[in-house]
Amino acid sequence: MIELIAQNPILAALVALVGLSIVFGALLGFAAEKFKVVGDPIVEQIDELLPQTQCGQCGFPGCRPYAESIAAGDVINKCPPGGQSTINAIANLLDVPAPELDAEHGVESEVKTVAYIREDECIGCTKCIQACPVDAILGAAKLMHTVITDECTGCDLCVEPCPVDCIDMLPVAETIADWKWSIPAKPGQMIATDRRGEVSPAVHSEDAA
Amino acid sequence: MSRTWVTPGGVHPPENKHQSLTQPIGQLPIPEKLIIPLSQHIGAPATPCVEIGQQVLKGQVIAQAAGLVSIPMHAPSSGTISAIEHRPIAHASGMLAPCIEITTDGADTWIEHQGISDYEHITPSKLIEMVGNAGISGMGGAGFPSAVKLNPGRQRPIDTLIVNATECEPYITADDSAIRERAGEIVEGIKILSAILDHPTNIMIGIEDNKPEAIAALAPHVEDSGISVVVFPTKYPSGGEKQLIYILTGKELPAGKLPADEGIVCINIGTTYAIKRAVIDGEPLISRVTTVTGDAVGTPRNYDTLIGTPVRHLLEHNQFDGQAGGRVIMGGPMMGFTLPSADVPIVKTTNCILAPSYAEIPDDDPAQPCIRCGMCAEACPVSLLPQQLFWYAQAEEHDRLEAHNLFDCIECGACSYVCPSNIPLVQYYRAAKGDIRKAREEKVKSDHARERFEFHKERIEQAEREKEAKRAARREATQQAKADHLAATANGGAAPSAPATASPAGAVPTSSAADIIAAAQARAAAKQANPEDQRAKLERTIASAEQRLKMAEEKLAEAINEDSGKQDKLSAAVENTRQKLEQSKSKLAELAE
Amino acid sequence: MAFKQVSSPHAHAAQNTSQVMKLVLLATIPGLAALTWQFGWGSFINVVLASVTAVCCEAAIVKMRGRSISFYLGDYSAVVTAVLLGLALPPLAPWWVVVVGTVFSIVVAKQLYGGLGYNPFNPAMVGYVVLLISFPIQMTTWVAPLALLPAGAAHPGLVESLQIVFAGYSPADGVTGATPLDVFKHSSGLLVDQVYDREPLFNQAMFAGAGWEWVNLGFLLGGIILLYQRIFTWHGPVGMLGALALMSIIFWDSGSSSSPGSPLMHLFSGASMMGAFFILTDPVSSAVSNRGRLIFGVLIGVLVYVIRAWGNYPDAVAFAVLLANFAAPFIDNYTLPRTYGHTDRRRATEKEED
Incomplete structure (x- = not known):
């Protein structure tokens, strides 16, 4: 047998190559098992980045289903509450270019809002309670309802079902506790993407405040 | 003299301290209105305990501490509470915050108060309670409630008490002048602190060498007291708590640790004076020494100022020239913040009101590009790389910022001070810190929302499952009944015992559901059996149906x-109601038979 | 009363970028003076020509971007780049060499990358290397130093120099010559001592090559002034000169025929001092921390020696600086200073664990 192989160069090469591939394949397989990187599955990671408003504006019933859909190859620009920063974060995670927000699903709002129920108009129909994805509305049939504003994600889903239109989405006022400094006007810099004819830095000496 | 250590970095801005030291600490007339913000400290804002129109005496509590980390507020002078509302306060945002306004009566009548002179015989916890009740919070910078800082319950005993008399910011001389005039009382305060902390082995007053008069004033009082006055070279920012601890002990406070974790308590020298007044004289913290300085005021000097005095009052009594300068700063030129208006009040942490002229502090030049010259890194007292932080702050790369220890930045301003390109570095760091904090909060919120959503989903599914189970049970029960019925008709009279035997042994939940159904049926049968009840019910039905019919007919006529095109629908409805009414009537007639 | 609201700090040190740049310009004067004294008007013409070209280029680009020209020219950074390039170019080089190099430095190496503060490579050295590769003959023709001129001959005067530069006149015989580094490059077979004896470039000199030693002393003086003014820290220059000295001591080989030259000659010939104090101290393209700058300097010193001793080019500061520019971000990643309260230095790529 060995003699036969030794005398037949084609056979020898074949045996050598097959042998090598088996050895290296086994080695690689072993390494893949042994040094497996245990990380969050990609769905978890995407879900982490989504804003968890559960608003359904993406067309999915909640953030996690959308995360699953992204993991399966869906586009990443369907989340208006998260806005561009979320799109950028997901693009960064998946290592794909970041698209603009798809306006079809809504626009990114500047201010965060929460729901308020005009309580004297509420008829106690419980429709909003059923609509709320995070159980942030308290109340019982024929009794006035109220929103736990701390738990409200501002998803809007309770506004539509209300038969008497007594739910308002009100902006969350900035308080002294969560006020923060803003990034100053950029120092005079020149990068190709800058708009032409923008005010020269010599002019914008006015401060950010 | 004991050894001192040298911190890295630091700058030497012009000191400008002499201007306000030409005169002793002055006294201002009592302002007409005093505005006391409810939050002058770190922690929960105090809760007001007075009403509008109420008369208060000097030193009376007007707002109580809300929770553990909080301090009460006291009336700085006697008068009437004239408002409890949102007012502009000393905050960089220029936003409004809840305040209590007192219209003073000029009599300045003290409430009855009493101190204790032999504090040595009082338990530390009682002393801490006195400090807390006096509303004392740190008077040097952030305003941390002193009683909390002094409270035991820490891991290790305190072996080092550091009194911070550094006052490294230019212009400010509040502590300097207070030491010159009140050294005795200050040392008395330090002794009280020592008693509270169970006599730490090492008590040091840290002071820069640009205050020789203050050092000399302290000397006779600390003799044989175990307190050492440690003098070190002037450099900004030596007065930061972490920096001072390093200068005096050579120990670095590990990141994220408090001084108490290392057996150190660091307290501002102004606070020790307030503690002395609180314990020995029984007076709450209602006034403090504040420097009024800058070229835009006529006579720079220090004043013993009532807390709540509007800045306007101070400036007006100092020939303030509004045309001379563009900004008014609370605090020093390195870390102070600009005031939105002159209506904001002096608070417990206000050590200086600086009204510089344009010549002293000109408007900022436009920022030039960063050339990474590294002067900022040379000046940084905590060895950060400010130029890198700046790049990452611009690019909003939060991971990188945290990797470069952004949160160890003390915002001292040394980097911006030396920056040849005039870049407002500190503002970048503050903005980036704010963004990161906000992102963290949002992360917590969104995690919470996810949890609630998942629970919600779980609950809905659970309900769905239960409904499904019930439906299945009902289906089975009807099938069973049918089967029984069939069996009964086939077997003749042997039916009644069939359900029990026919039920398979495994269908325990089904059988229980069947029981419920059976019970409901039994109830219905029982009702059926009672004709009185039934008649009453039918009569009610007929009455309401008649009512409805009448209304429907009216509507139809209308x-x-x-000719609104609704006739068809309405007439159908009328017909429907009429039929129902007929049915009910016939049933009633049946029953009557 | 409404007041202006700005972030602290409110006080600023007097120094600004323009002043830093002006100081750098002033500090080149001793070097330029030595060059003019030893090699004639050529370098002076280079510097003026490069500066004018640079300012025009910078203004044109800033204008094209619709920005304030006075604001951007006011930082003097274009002039600094041009002056450094002008000093590095051979005296009496044709005008178009200077212009091409400057245009490349300012337009491509600086502005196309985003302008001041954004260029990853030292613009002057990019321009220099482009010229060296494109026009090797013009770039290696040096003027002979004062001491080596033929008897009775002198460097061309200002007018004559201008004619040589702009009208393409040839300089008189004997005015051009080799540099000390060239000499060593082509002196295989001779002991160092023999080279020193035979070559006029050395036997007319005090310690490192006629004329060149004065030029390097001039730049050393300027550099020390800048160091004293705290324009930069000692780390970069000391790193480079130290490494260069160490390398030349290690490979000195006691002056055998294969020795690449004495430490003194390496330190005081070619662009050593100019490189150490004016080129690698360009903060934009160097490493950022002090430790990083020390490593950056050492890297340049080693590379300079390696290329001089075993490479194809007689001098190597430009190549070494560009190669080190490549490495700067990498060096930065591993040389974060230890922050107060932290036990370890960390790499920039790590995130806080908690």
Whole structure:
């Protein structure tokens, strides 16, 4: 047998190559098992980045289903509450270019809002309670309802079902506790993407405040 | 003299301290209105305990501490509470915050108060309670409630008490002048602190060498007291708590640790004076020494100022020239913040009001590009790389910022001070810190929302499952009944015992559901059996149906009149109601038979 | 009363970028003076020509971007780049060499990358290397130093120099010559001592090559002034000169025929001092921390020696600086200073664990 192989160069090469591939394949397989990187599955990671408003504006019933859909190859620009920063974060995670927000699903709002129920108009129909994805509305049939504003994600889903239109989405006022400094006007810099004819830095000496 | 250590970095801005030291600490007339913000400290804002129109005496509590980390507020002078509302306060945002306004009566009548002179015989916890009740919070910078800082319950005993008399910011001389004039009382305060902390082995007053008069004033009082006055070279920012601890002990406070974790308590020298007044004289913290300085005021000097005095009052008594300068700063030129208006009040942490002229502090030049010259890194007292932080702050790369220890930045301003390109570095760091904090909060919120959503989903599914189970049970029960019925008809009279035997042994939940159904049926049968009840019910039904019929007919008539196209629907409805009514009537007749 | 609201700090040190740049310009004067004294008007013409070209280029680009020209020219950074390039170019080089190099430095190496503060490579050295590769003959023709001129001959005067530069006149015989580094490059077979004896470039000199030693002393003086003014820290220059000295001591080989030259000659010939104090101290393209700058300097010193001793080019500061520019971000990643309260230095790529 060995003699036969030794005398037949084609056979020898074949045996050598097959042998090598088996050895290296086994080695690689072993390494893949042994040094497996245990990380969050990609769905978890995407879900982490989504804003968890559960608003359904993406067309999915909640953030996690959308995360699953992204993991399966869906586009990443369907989340208006998260806005561009979320799109950028997901693009960064998946290592794909970041698209603009798809306006079809809504626009990114500047201010965060929460729901308020005009309580004297509420008829106690419980429709909003059923609509709320995070159980942030308290109340019982024929009794006035109220929103736990701390738990409200501002998803809007309770506004539509209300038969008497007594739910308002009100902006969350900035308080002294969560006020923060803003990034100053950029120092005079020149990068190709800058708009032409923008005010020269010599002019914008006015401060950010 | 004991050894001192040298911190890295630091700058030497012009000191400008002499201007306000030409005169002793002055006294201002009592302002007409005093505005006391409810939050002058770190922690929960105090809760007001007075009403509008109420008369208060000097030193009376007007707001109580809300929770553990909080301090009460006291009336700085006697008068009437004239408002409890949102007012502009000393905050960089220029936003409004809840305040209590007192219209003073000029009598300045003290409430009855009493101190204790032999504090040595009082338990530390009682002393801490006195400090807390006096509303004392740190008077040097952030305003941390002193009683909390002094409270035991820490891991290790305190072996080092550091009194911070550094006052490294230019212009400010509040502590300097207070030491010159009140050294005795200050040392008395330090002794009280020592008693509270169970006599730490090492008590040091840290002071820069640009205050020789203050050092000399302290000397006779600390003799044989175990307190050492440690003098070190002037450099900004030596007065930061972490920096001072390093200068005096050579120990670095590990990141994220408090001084108490290392057996150190660091307290501002102004606070020790307040503690002395609180314990020995029984007076709450209602006034403090504040420097009024800058070229835009006529006579720079220090004043013993009532807390709540509007800045306007101070400036007006100092020939303030509004045309001379563009900004008014609370605090020093390195870390102070600009005031939105002169209506904001002096608070417990206000050590200086700086009204510089344009010549002293000109408007900022436009920022030039960063050339990474590294002067900022040379000046940084905590060895950060400010130029890198700046790049990452611009690019909003939060991971990188945290990797470069952004949160160890003490915002001292040394980097911006030396920056040849005039870049407002500190503002970048503050903005980036704010963004990161906000992102963290949002992360917590969104995690919470996810949890609630998942629970919600779980609950809905659970309900769905239960409903499904019930439906299945009902189906089975009807099938069973049918089967029984069939069996009964086939077997003749042997039916009644069939359900029990026919039920398979495994269908325990089904059988229980069947029981419920059976019970409901039994109830219905029982009702059926009682004709009185039934008649009453039918009569009610007939009455309401008649009512409905009447209304429907009216509506129909209306619709026909208006020709609104609803006739068909309405007439159908009327017909329907009429039928129902007929049915009920016939049933009643049946029953009557 | 409404007041202006700005972030602290409110006080600023007097120094600004323009002043830093002006100081750098002033500090080149001793070097330029030595060059003019030893090699004639050529370098002076280079510097003026490069500066004018640079300012025009910078203004044109800033204008094209619709920005304030006075604001951007006011930082003097274009002039600094041009002056450094002008000093590095051979005296009496044709005008178009200077212009091409400057245009490349300012337009491509600086502005196309985003302008001041954004260029990853030292613009002057990019321009220099482009010229060296494109026009090797013009770039290696040096003027002979004062001491080596033929008897009775002198460097061309200002007018004559201008004619040589702009009208393409040839300089008189004997005015051009080799540099000390060239000499060593082509002196295989001779002991160092023999080279020193035979070559006029050395036997007319005090310690490192006629004329060149004065030029390097001039730049050393300027550099020390800048160091004293705290324009930069000692780390970069000391790193480079130290490494260069160490390398030349290690490979000195006691002056055998294969020795690449004495430490003194390496330190005081070619662009050593100019490179150490004016080129690698360009903060934009160097490493950022002090430790990083020390490593950056050492890297340049080693590379300079390696290329001089075993490479194809007689001098190597430009190549070494560009190669080190490549490495700067990498060096930065591993040389974060230890922050107060932290036990370890960390790499920039790590995130806080908690």
